[in-house]
Amino acid sequence: MQNYLDFEKGLAEIEGKAEELRALSRKNPDAPVEKEAAALDQKAHDLLRDLYANLDAWRKCQVARHPDRPHTADYIRALFTEYMPLAGDRNFAEDRAVLGGLARFDDRPVVVIGHEKGNDTRSRIEHNFGMARPEGYRKAVRLMDLADRFRLPVISLIDTTGAYPGKGAEERGQSEAIARSTEKCLAIGVPFVSVVIGEGGSGGAVAFATADRLAMLEHSVYSVISPEGCASILWKNAEKMKEAAAALRLTAQDLLKLGVIDRVIPEPVGGAQRHPDETISRVREAIASMLAELSGMAPEALRSARRRKFLDMGSKSLV
Amino acid sequence: MNWISNYVKPTINSLFSRREVPENLWRKCDECGTMLFHRELTDALMVCPSCQHHMAISPRARFEALFDGGAFVTVPVPEPLADPLGFRDQKRYGERMREARRKTGEHEAMLVGEGTIGQAEVVCAAQDFSFMGGSMGMAVGNAIIAAAERAVAKHCPLILFAAAGGARMQEGILSLMQMPRTTVAVQMLREAGLPYITVLTHPTTGGVTASYAMLGDVQIAEPNALICFAGPRVIAQTIRETLPEGFQRAEYLLDHGMLDMVVHRRDMRDELATLIRMLMSLPPRSHGDLPAPEAAAPAPLPEPAPEPAPAAKAPAAKAEAQPPRG
Numbered sequence: 001m002q003n004y005l006d007f008e009k010g011l012a013e014i015e016g017k018a019e020e021l022r023a024l025s026r027k028n029p030d031a032p033v034e035k036e037a038a039a040l041d042q043k044a045h046d047l048l049r050d051l052y053a054n055l056d057a058w059r060k061c062q063v064a065r066h067p068d069r070p071h072t073a074d075y076i077r078a079l080f081t082e083y084m085p086l087a088g089d090r091n092f093a094e095d096r097a098v099l100g101g102l103a104r105f106d107d108r109p110v111v112v113i114g115h116e117k118g119n120d121t122r123s124r125i126e127h128n129f130g131m132a133r134p135e136g137y138r139k140a141v142r143l144m145d146l147a148d149r150f151r152l153p154v155i156s157l158i159d160t161t162g163a164y165p166g167k168g169a170e171e172r173g174q175s176e177a178i179a180r181s182t183e184k185c186l187a188i189g190v191p192f193v194s195v196v197i198g199e200g201g202s203g204g205a206v207a208f209a210t211a212d213r214l215a216m217l218e219h220s221v222y223s224v225i226s227p228e229g230c231a232s233i234l235w236k237n238a239e240k241m242k243e244a245a246a247a248l249r250l251t252a253q254d255l256l257k258l259g260v261i262d263r264v265i266p267e268p269v270g271g272a273q274r275h276p277d278e279t280i281s282r283v284r285e286a287i288a289s290m291l292a293e294l295s296g297m298a299p300e301a302l303r304s305a306r307r308r309k310f311l312d313m314g315s316k317s318l319v
Numbered sequence: 320m321n322w323i324s325n326y327v328k329p330t331i332n333s334l335f336s337r338r339e340v341p342e343n344l345w346r347k348c349d350e351c352g353t354m355l356f357h358r359e360l361t362d363a364l365m366v367c368p369s370c371q372h373h374m375a376i377s378p379r380a381r382f383e384a385l386f387d388g389g390a391f392v393t394v395p396v397p398e399p400l401a402d403p404l405g406f407r408d409q410k411r412y413g414e415r416m417r418e419a420r421r422k423t424g425e426h427e428a429m430l431v432g433e434g435t436i437g438q439a440e441v442v443c444a445a446q447d448f449s450f451m452g453g454s455m456g457m458a459v460g461n462a463i464i465a466a467a468e469r470a471v472a473k474h475c476p477l478i479l480f481a482a483a484g485g486a487r488m489q490e491g492i493l494s495l496m497q498m499p500r501t502t503v504a505v506q507m508l509r510e511a512g513l514p515y516i517t518v519l520t521h522p523t524t525g526g527v528t529a530s531y532a533m534l535g536d537v538q539i540a541e542p543n544a545l546i547c548f549a550g551p552r553v554i555a556q557t558i559r560e561t562l563p564e565g566f567q568r569a570e571y572l573l574d575h576g577m578l579d580m581v582v583h584r585r586d587m588r589d590e591l592a593t594l595i596r597m598l599m600s601l602p603p604r605s606h607g608d609l610p611a612p613e614a615a616a617p618a619p620l621p622e623p624a625p626e627p628a629p630a631a632k633a634p635a636a637k638a639e640a641q642p643p644r645g
Contacts, residue, residue, distance in 0.1 A: 165553050165554050165558070166549075167554060167560050169548075169549075170549065170566075173533075173576075176577060179532075182502050186506060202495060203495075203529040224494050230488050235409060248404075307506070310500050317403035318403060318404055318405060
């Protein structure tokens with residue numbers, strides 16, 4: 001059962017009709033419906049292509065949050081072999097909002113880190129909807145240290161609404177944990193590539209998106225604040241999230257123009273949620289090509305180029 | 320609408336409830352409501368004499384109270400692109416900027432100054448909460464980078480006073496990118512072996528807390544400052560937990576191991592002077608304004624560290640005893 005977004009209502013109707021016709025023909029094999037159903041399929045496909053070619057910023061937020069999009073666990077299963085999850089921050093707890101461990105990418109050992117949102121009620125609760133607590137960031141710091149010491153590239157997958165806003169998380173130093181994780185990103189001397197696969201939510205994303213190369217899926221978003229949060233502060237009305245989303249310029253396309261990201265990975269027509277396998281294989285190619293760009297660089301060269309990249313940010317304008 | 324409500328009422332109101340207080344004379348304490356004479360308040364560095372509430376203080380007033388003899392030189396900050404997103408909410412970003420500049424008389428939300436504190440060279444950066452909530456945009460990032468570069472060039476510590484509602488939303492992702500950019504600035508100091516001291520003032524929240532504010536070698540806060548990543552309202556809305564008394568306040572963070580000390584603004588200068596002299600391996604500071612008597616030879620130091628200024632030029636230091644920390 002496909003989950004339709006609000007702007008896909010027209011599409012849902014057409015696909016529903018085609019489905020009804022086919023159900024009819026299964027009951028009554030003589031009914032000449034195949035041609036009509038095929039026409040509807042074509043119409044649905046055209047509509048989908050048009051819709052997704054012109055998604056505005058708010059719709060992209062909706063697509064980026066789509067529950068059927070492949071999540072970090074799906075990518076880890078498909079992109080890596082011998083994945084060996086590593087757990088815990090050695091201080092307080094294991095935070096399952098952040099997955100990570102050792103794995104092989106094209107047979108080469110790497111460290112992988114990513115936010116996991118979960119895909120049903122049970123797993124969403126287990127992974128705290130992808131909202132990490134300090135322990136998640138401290139685990140990421142541990143893993144980046146491990147990568148640095150054993151000279152393994154780091155691949156991170158970004159998919160979070162943001163860091164968890166909770167009492168315990170604050171008491172245990174959410175800010176400090178995020179700051180240290182960003183600091184570690186900038187300190188390691190190994191190739192570091194990152195992909196925003198869904199939502200890049202503020203500081204919770206920066207904590208491990210501060211990489212040598214950052215790619216974004218075509219319909220993913222990366223922002224300083226959620227459109228709802230921005231609307232409630234600047235418009236004093238959370239319903240103005242469409243305006244806020246547009247004003248924040250949070251789409252992959254705008255961020256590429258601003259020089260904040262390095263590439264946009266095209267999604268199949270209708271978004272990653274409709275074609276997870278194809279999307280994952282495109283992400284694989286992008287990761288391989290970004291790693292190739294960094295191969296052979298000495299630790300000091302990687303570190304200083306990474307810092308230079310961030311120091312130089314802010315020279316490109318959208319107006 | 321009639322003449323009674325249009326004319327008489329405002330007149331009566333203006334007679335009986337004079338709400339605006341001329342800024343140059345009186346100010347009401349935000350916390351306890353005591354009316355405070357402006358001179359008294361500025362002399363107390365904007366700390367309410369009756370409840371000790373620490374009100375916002377402008378970077379310039381802070382620097383004047385901090386540097387020796389109130390003397391400092393501002394460090395120039397490279398100007399970032401203005402409004403690269405063409406951001407507009409209910410107002411244009413450019414308009415909000417003009418208002419903030421007019422209101423504060425400052426160019427941006429962070430001021431960088433260099434000078435001496437207790438005769439030790441230091442670079443200070445202070446965030447201005449009255450300038451668009453102190454929000455961290457590209458200019459604040461540039462200021463912190465310029466401050467770190469200046470400290471490295473002069474081989475002296477950087478002291479940073481944070482105060483912000485968070486990142487400047489009007490600069491979108493570019494404000495978020497100040498988290499890694501300012502972290503690079505902190506790394507410059509670390510690699511040069513120079514102290515980076517943060518003073519967290521009310522309020523320090525969001526992306527500011529989650530980057531340069533929490534990366535200090537020593538972290539100090541002013542009493543009762545709100546310091547957090549997610550604000551108490553967001554937490555209350557999201558998780559519907561009742562939050563304990565004093566949650567996310569400086570003393571609460573001190574108890575939870577997130578700060579080294581909570582220091583009253585009146586004592587900040589002395590504490591910082593002591594701290595930076597130790598971290599820079601300088602000899603102890605001489606108190607008082609009289610030159611040390613020639614005959615009484617000071618205790619021999621293992622290594623005579625270079626002194627920028629002779630003790631004779633020391634300004635009158637407060638003779639009062641150091642208060643207990645925490």
